Amino acid sequence: MPETCDVVIIGGGVIGCAIAHRLAARGASVVLVDAGQRLGLGASDGAMGGILTQTEPSCLGPLSDVIKRSRDMYPGWLKEIHAASGVEVPVLDGGDIQVALDDAEMERLESTVLPQWKNSPFAVVRLTAADARDLEPLLSERVVGGFLLPEELALDPRVLMAALSGAVLSGRTPIRVLNAVYATGLRTGPAGVEVDLHDGRRVSAQTAVVAAGHLSGVFLPRHRAHLFPIKGVAYDVRPPGAVTYPLRHHVFAEIRQDGREYFPYLVPRYDGRVAVGVTYEENVGDVTVTAAAIEEIRRGVAALMPAAATWPIGRRWAGLRPGSADHMPILGHVDDHGRVVAATGHSGLGVTLAPVTAELVAALVTGTAGAKERELLAVCRPDRPFPPAPPAPDAVL
Template identity: 95%
Template sequence: MGARVRETCDVVIIGGGVIGCAIAHRLAARGTSVVLVDAGQRLGLGASDGAMGGILTQTEPSCLGPLSSVIKSSRDIYPDWLEEIRDASGVEVPVLDGGDIQVALDEAEMERLESKVLPQWKNSPFAVERLTAADARSLEPLLSERVVGGFLLPEELALDPRVLMAALSGAVLSGRTPIRVLNAVRATDLRTGPGGVEVDLHDGRRVSAEQAVVAAGHLSGVFLPRHRAHLFPIKGVAFDVRPPGAVTYPLRHHIFAEIRQDGREYYPYLVPRHDGRVAVGVTYEENVGDVTVTAAAVEEIRRGVAALMPRAATWPIGRRWAGLRPGSADHMPILGHVDDHGRVVAATGHSGLGVTLAPVTAELVAALVCGTAGPREKELLAVCRPDRPFPPAPLPPTPPVSPPPTVR
């Protein structure tokens, strides 16, 4: 076999989803030359394409602990970041800024929210407003009559991740930045040494760089052997519905509930889109790596939605999809150098908060790579440091065992 064709750059990034593209864009703005390697036919076809689009401050439990300071930083810079991407790409990303309504459908759930969740919300750096049942239905009249109350999380935002990726892709591919994108190319090996890194590609090419950033979603463990045991996929199924005649946001908020009925738990989540659709989800299957959309998952979501907003359960279903969130064992990102030579930076494990944390992840990784991290960046990076202790990752679910055949 002949010598490999060699690409050279300052930084090679493995993974072209929202995290990888955000980092590439930020590094390029600093004059850093980047080669972005992505296995998809176009950028953002992995977890980013399957995201719901909530820019979350409090809805996810992982938002409420040590990660809250990182989320606050990302939320603060989000509007300016979107403007910057729009200016670079020409693509406007519509944002719904009404916040998230989390409702209770019975008194037991309202008690849980008030006694267990509200204290954590109050300890976060974000606002929270208590809602009566009448308050909730005045904000969203289509909510079920079963709603007994809830809370408004007014600083949460929502957007369409596909539009966000179109804007990010346009910025990365504009030709006005020192970024070279290699689509439909798989990285097969990453080696690091005192002088730099080398990434082998499946087509025989090799990328040589000063540093590498691994932002390959749930597959990042392939290139991060020390963290392979802490990373795993989290499957989520969702689908779009469209209210008849809707051409703009059909709801003014995104809406979430935890529902326990018929001996089962449901977690319906509705995220309105600017073109009249509503993204509806979502299932949560840890350490499941297939992207099959099953009828059972769709029915599980539909049942939850029927309890939360009955009319929405009758709206026609459009696109159905499954995505694989890049999970980490403690549900927080892994950001930082992970090799002995200080050449490889992990930027993965966002566990469903990739869209939420993309702006701050780009800022922090760029500061690491360029050696410009100040006290504030170091404080935020310490929350997500790769050498923190991790709990055991969840095991894959045990497949059901068929009963033995009956002997007649």
């Protein structure tokens, strides 16, 4: 006999767990199916932890209102997760500093990026080189200026997942978690859905939510061509003696030197570490950490914050962001019967958009979406036109 519930969710990362928690709070019974030995071992475990308002280019277009809703929700959402799990998630609220290391980059920021920042619903503060180094004294002497994006936040995604897992597994909600279980098929009809599991079991539900990251295309055939992995490599460092935030901001730069581009990004952690990244390889699906990727990151960091390039390296990792062809999430019904909801394609914004994604999907599933929710869902609607997805790097054209 199949296991039955109101909603079955495929994928137990930050998005799947956030949705499960929100649906359960509204009284829905949920079965959460995840392939990992524990929740959050996919893209969520490889995230950097920035809660971004402007840094990513995709933040600056139609998605900005969705991001604003999520950013506004974050403090209350974390309090709710804390109350449910007992796990507090420390948040760095100093903002993001994006700097230029030469006049050409400063001109690009001022002429191309700043107008987009000003059109977003978030603040931006111009910095001189002296201003930037006053905020973060370890910045390179090469810095010629930059901007503070004060509403960006940062957290440790592993701590966030510990809190979400605790909330989902607390036993105080109608959520059943199936770990180390692969969904192998999804069937939909007028009366509901059935999900086949690798061990021969089935889950029967009124609705299925597909939140399986870059693998969501397996269950979303109409969107398979629009979804792909984006590999990112990163590593941790720890300044000698650091026991709390070693920086007050997360720091980012785009650097062009020696005929190459570098995108160093430093995100301080509450326990003294700094997460350092990050590479960006579209349509690459392996999680091998290569020496070349580590060296690419180190070169960028050495240019941006020389001292950080000397700090001892700890954990090294690679993650696979769930990319979509236009770098915006796909949220909404995707089948003819209105029984399957996609919640994927967040690219590098899964942590950023977790609260609003949970809210929007829960409203959609329960039929309670108001005018504002419908407006935000329209931005991410699955039937929008998509550009072609990027080819794999080794594809033969």
